[in-house]
Amino acid sequence: MEYITNTPCGKIRGVASKHNGVVAYKGIRYATAGRFEYPSEVTAWEGVYDATKYGACAYQPRAFYNEEDMPKKIFYYNEFRKGESYEYSEDCLFLNIFAPEVNGEGLPVLIYIHGGGFTGGCGHEKHFDEPVWPKKGVIGVTLNYRLGPLGFAVLDELKSEAGKCGNYGLYDQLTAIKWVKHNISAFGGDPNNITIMGQSAGAMSVQQHCLSPLSEGLFHKAVMSSGGGVIKALTASESEKSFEFWHSIMEKCGANNLEEFRRVPVEKLFSVWQENKKMAMGGGCAPCIDGELVVGKGYELLAEGKQHKIPYMLGTTSEDMMPPLLFSMSREWCEKQDTPSYLWYFERSLPGDKHGAWHSADLWYWFGTLENSWRPFTEKDHALSEEMSERLCAFVRNGNPNYEGYTEWLSGGKSPLIFGNKETKHKKPCAAKMWWTMFTNKAPGE
Numbered sequence: 001m002e003y004i005t006n007t008p009c010g011k012i013r014g015v016a017s018k019h020n021g022v023v024a025y026k027g028i029r030y031a032t033a034g035r036f037e038y039p040s041e042v043t044a045w046e047g048v049y050d051a052t053k054y055g056a057c058a059y060q061p062r063a064f065y066n067e068e069d070m071p072k073k074i075f076y077y078n079e080f081r082k083g084e085s086y087e088y089s090e091d092c093l094f095l096n097i098f099a100p101e102v103n104g105e106g107l108p109v110l111i112y113i114h115g116g117g118f119t120g121g122c123g124h125e126k127h128f129d130e131p132v133w134p135k136k137g138v139i140g141v142t143l144n145y146r147l148g149p150l151g152f153a154v155l156d157e158l159k160s161e162a163g164k165c166g167n168y169g170l171y172d173q174l175t176a177i178k179w180v181k182h183n184i185s186a187f188g189g190d191p192n193n194i195t196i197m198g199q200s201a202g203a204m205s206v207q208q209h210c211l212s213p214l215s216e217g218l219f220h221k222a223v224m225s226s227g228g229g230v231i232k233a234l235t236a237s238e239s240e241k242s243f244e245f246w247h248s249i250m251e252k253c254g255a256n257n258l259e260e261f262r263r264v265p266v267e268k269l270f271s272v273w274q275e276n277k278k279m280a281m282g283g284g285c286a287p288c289i290d291g292e293l294v295v296g297k298g299y300e301l302l303a304e305g306k307q308h309k310i311p312y313m314l315g316t317t318s319e320d321m322m323p324p325l326l327f328s329m330s331r332e333w334c335e336k337q338d339t340p341s342y343l344w345y346f347e348r349s350l351p352g353d354k355h356g357a358w359h360s361a362d363l364w365y366w367f368g369t370l371e372n373s374w375r376p377f378t379e380k381d382h383a384l385s386e387e388m389s390e391r392l393c394a395f396v397r398n399g400n401p402n403y404e405g406y407t408e409w410l411s412g413g414k415s416p417l418i419f420g421n422k423e424t425k426h427k428k429p430c431a432a433k434m435w436w437t438m439f440t441n442k443a444p445g446e
Contacts, residue, residue: 003101007186010045015052017098022134025097025187026124027055030143030179031172032093035150035262036158038168039093039175041182055094056087057122058147058169059266061274063088076360078374080125090150090266095143095176096123098134099187106190108396111141111180111219113173115200115227115360118285119148127360132368136393139189141180145172149273150266152285154239155246157258164290166239171293173205177218195221195396199363203227203314204234204287207333210308211301212293221311221399223392225366226321226359228314229329230298237281237297239288245280249273302336311399312337313392315344315416319356319441323434327416334413342401343413345429347420348384351376357420365419366392380421388419 003014003023014025028051031039057063063086067077100107110133114121123142133140145151151169158165181191196219198206203224209215210222252272255261277283287294301307314330316323327345334341346362352375355361364370365385370377387406395401401409407424409417415426 004048005186007183009043009183010047010049012049012051014097016101017130017134019130019132019135021101022130023099023101024130025051025099026053027051027094028097029055030093030095031175033146033168033172035090036153036155036165036168036258038162038171041175041179051097054096054124055144056089056092058092058144059088059090059150059270060116060120060147061270062120064267064270075355079360080127082374084126086122092144092146093172093176094123095141095179097184097187098130098140099189100134100137100139104188105185106193107137107139107188108193108393109139109141109180109184109189109191109195110392110396111143111177111194111196113143113145113196113198113202113205115198115202116147118152118169118201118287119283121147121201126372127363127367127369129369129372132389133393133396136390138393138396139184139187141176141184143173143176145169145176148285149249149269152287153246153249154242154284154288155250155258155261156240156243159239161258164239164292166242166288167290167293170205170208170287174209174212174215174218174293177209177215181218192220193397194219195223197223197225198227199225199360200227207298208236208287208294210310210312211295211298211306213295214293216308219310221313221395222308223313223395224330224333225314225362226316226326227329228312229326229331229333230302231325231329232297232299235298236287236289236294239290242280242284242288245276245284248279249276249284252276302333305336307333307336309339311339311395312341313344313395313401314341315346315362317357317359317361318345318347318420318429318434319358319361319437321359321441323437323441324431325438327429327434331413331416340399340411341413342395342409342411343416345416345418345420347418347429348381349421351378351381362388362419365389384419384424387424
């Protein structure tokens with residue numbers, strides 16, 4: 001059967017999902033951009049757009065080495081990418097839509113922004129591949145955005161050229177959200193009921209959009225996992241503070257000016273950056289204050305009440321990279337809200353190893369993609385995934401994650417809802433255990 005949909009951009013061809021009654025539209029080009037240029041939204045294409053396979057991922061370090069030869073990277077490779085092949089390109093601004101086959105109207109929409117430290121990841125790794133949400137009446141969207149030097153380099157020459165510099169990856173995300181708002185009704189979605197969600201660097205991205213005047217009115221709810229909230233140590237700084245670092249990268253690439261820097265082979269650019277990234281906070285690849293999308297330090301904006309007045313869901317995992325810090329970030333964000341805010345704590349020990357609830361472990365459950373994993377998930381895991389995905393979809397529908405048959409989830413940051421090895425219930429995590437975990441944790445983080 002052929003699945004062709006008429007959109008404001010033109011006709012588009014999708015493909016049957018592995019879920020009965022769901023159509024996947026993969027590799028939709030939502031924007032174009034040259035190197036170190038801000039994205040331009042795609043508004044039209046010729047003919048029937050073929051959206052039957054995923055688009056290229058953004059260039060990132062692992063595009064240039066074999067992950068199986070990198071012991072420090074092997075855990076996440078085995079977990080999310082083993083057996084898969086990925087294409088990498090500077091032409092990477094693609095998104096994917098998963099929608100019910102019967103094209104209704106006014107369905108809620110969930111846009112997911114992947115993590116990876118602003119230097120890795122893509123929108124179609126195993127745990128994101130074809131989420132269960134459309135089976136529950138929610139249209140799912142995943143996306144790629146520029147990473148590493150191509151997504152976050154800053155130079156005074158770039159600022160002189162465009163009036164701002166840096167945050168190219170964040171502007172990609174913003175443009176993707178705009179594209180969805182402008183086109184999602186063609187897929188049965190409601191442009192006035194959009195939720196954005198992210199994990200780790202994706203959650204930090206969601207945070208920036210929730211504090212930005214540029215995104216006001218573009219989405220209506222937000223979900224942040226293992227990265228929501230703000231602390232001084234992880235907040236954005238002024239772009240000027242990284243000019244010297246990026247000038248050194250340009251010089252070591254053999255480029256004398258911006259024109260030459262734009263022509264440096266991508267492998268050389270990443271190689272030079274990798275060799276020198278310890279010289280800069282976050283490797284020089286993180287959001288910066290640009291005066292438009294990122295207008296200030298996150299903790300100051302939150303204290304001033306600048307966050308969007310929308311419902312929120314936030315939480316962390318028990319064996320996260322910095323359990324007490326990430327949890328306190330999420331709790332503080334919830335406590336600062338005048339709108340409904342729901343706090344969770346995921347402590348389910350995943351079967352198959354002894355790493356517990358490591359950074360990103362909850363994603364299998366939110367997406368309902370346990371069947372994509374090598375792990376020997378049990379009936380308890382599938383039941384927990386069903387509960388978490390149902391609660392997530394309920395929140396996307398109406399801003400309230402309570403769902404019939406499950407424990408009531410109370411709004412506020414005083415006590416999180418625990419998703420774990422026992423029954424789901426409200427309980428305060430043990431602070432001493434979180435701090436002990438932080439200093440003894442051998443669980444991976446990417």
